[in-house]
Amino acid sequence: MNDQGFLQNTTEPKRARVAQKALKSWYLEHARPLPWREKPSLYGTWLSEVMLQQTRVETGIPKWHAFRERFPTVRSLALATEEEVMKAWEGLGYYRRARLLHKAAKAIHESGDFPNTHAGWIELPGIGPYTAAAIASIGLGEAVAAVDGNVQRVVARWGGIEQPVDSKPGAAKIQAIADAWLDLQNPGDHNQAVMELGALVCSPKKPACDNCPLTSTCDSADNASLWSRLPVKQPKKKPEAWNLTWHVATFLNHVAIEQRPETGIWAKMWAFSETPPPASFAEAGDLCSPVNHILTHKRITATFKHWQAPDLSTLRTHAKNHGGEVVTWTEFEQRARPRLLTKIWNELCSEKG
Ligand code: SF4
Structure with missing residues (x-):
């Protein structure tokens, strides 16, 4: 027709x-x-x-x-x-x-x-x-x-x-x-x-x-x-590239986490901070190799930088300063997390207790 x-x-x-x-x-x-x-x-x-x-x-x-x-x-x-x-x-x-x-x-x-x-x-x-x-x-x-x-x-x-x-x-x-x-x-x-x-x-x-x-x-x-030509769709915008660095601050089996903002990507879900911790934390390399993850509008490459806190109290203060919390890795598993985290969970948790 x-x-x-x-x-x-x-x-x-x-x-x-x-x-x-x-x-x-x-x-x-x-x-x-x-x-x-x-x-x-x-x-x-x-x-x-x-x-x-x-x-x-x-x-x-x-x-x-x-x-x-x-x-x-x-x-x-x-x-x-x-x-x-x-x-x-x-x-x-x-x-x-x-x-x-x-x-x-x-x-x-x-x-x-x-x-x-x-x-x-x-x-x-x-x-x-x-x-x-x-x-x-x-x-x-x-x-x-x-x-x-x-x-x-x-x-x-x-x-x-x-x-x-x-x-x-x-x-x-x-x-x-x-x-x-x-x-x-x-x-x-x-x-x-x-x-x-x-x-x-x-x-x-x-x-x-x-x-x-x-x-x-x-x-x-x-x-x-x-x-093969139908249905016709209007051209789509290419997903935008996003190099995301998460700073994973830990002390033994404890980890600092933050709830993401109410709007935007992964709204209100729990993840790591995008801000590095203060100088008292020791840099401990990457927790795993960079992870690629595609969402509708974003092509994400996530890097997980690991930082060790000198003690639990410093870790708690750091988390609190960013409106976050300190939990064990096992407790973190009970929180709603982005799929990017759940898909590499076992790889990620070298510090998991
Ligand atoms: S509706 Fe689809 S499957 Fe059915 S005849 Fe038409 S093109 Fe073929």
């Missing part, structure tokens, strides 16, 4: 209905038995949607179970401390999601119940249009089309949309097709069907058009020169 627009072409609604039916039968046969689908609940669906925003399903499943066990109800999540929530989120990264999940749980707990519409969900912290639509359609049966990255890809290829899906006109076109596809009787299953098709069949690098229920109606079916 060209840029004249999906809805202006009178043959398109029929094509959309054919696609919708095909998706429905395909999903009945191919839906994966994911834990949050077994006994669906608003809490479970919400949690799965937040977790899967930047996490693969395979990683998300055990984490979803563990999180549900730790916080079985929205009340228990709302009443937990932020530290406890961060700890339970460890390994999933993008901790901002956990902080917003916690804030939203508090808001739900204060209001007495979950929102019962898409409009209500979108008011909560951390809930964008996609997440609100997914929860409202799956958990409440509200007829709203949910558009995530998988859906963008399927729809852009199906409709031959060549405008960037992250531009205003491109996004509007994708949304218009997703709305036209929507099964009003069963919006939750329909939305999950499109997302599932994107995850299992219409994959980014090698779509399995031969096994796709949309083959007969898709503009890109078996057309590698088209599907």
